Amino acid sequence: MDEILGQVLRSAVWERLDMLTELADRADAPSLLSVARSELPRLTEGWRSMLAAHEPDDRGNCPTCSGRWRQQKAPCSVWRAAYEHLVAGGLAPEKPARHALDAFPRRMPAAAR
Numbered sequence: 001m002d003e004i005l006g007q008v009l010r011s012a013v014w015e016r017l018d019m020l021t022e023l024a025d026r027a028d029a030p031s032l033l034s035v036a037r038s039e040l041p042r043l044t045e046g047w048r049s050m051l052a053a054h055e056p057d058d059r060g061n062c063p064t065c066s067g068r069w070r071q072q073k074a075p076c077s078v079w080r081a082a083y084e085h086l087v088a089g090g091l092a093p094e095k096p097a098r099h100a101l102d103a104f105p106r107r108m109p110a111a112a113r
């Protein structure tokens with residue numbers, strides 16, 4: 001994938017995430033219910049697909065994060081992020097989680113992506 005296509009792809013994903021965040025913050029209840037019904041299955045399927053690619057192999061390494069010269073022991077950063085956001089973060093009260101998210105820029109600088 002060339003650099004421009006990669007940039008377009010990343011921008012589209014960031015914009016989609018921004019749109020969903022905006023909807024969660026501002027949409028009225030009927031709109032939010034409609035979005036949740038359509039988007040939650042897409043998001044859970046996306047997580048499943050991504051996590052499947054990071055399932056440990058029979059030596060306990062992540063085949064996606066491992067390189068030729070360096071093996072990444074499971075759980076890799078993708079699994080740790082999944083646990084943090086889906087399990088640990090899911091139990092946190094809304095207020096502290098919001099503050100934690102607000103501490104991070106919504107969009108990373110282009111050079112850091």
Ligand SMILES: [Zn+2]
Binds near residue numbers: 053054064065066072
């Ligand atoms: Zn991995």
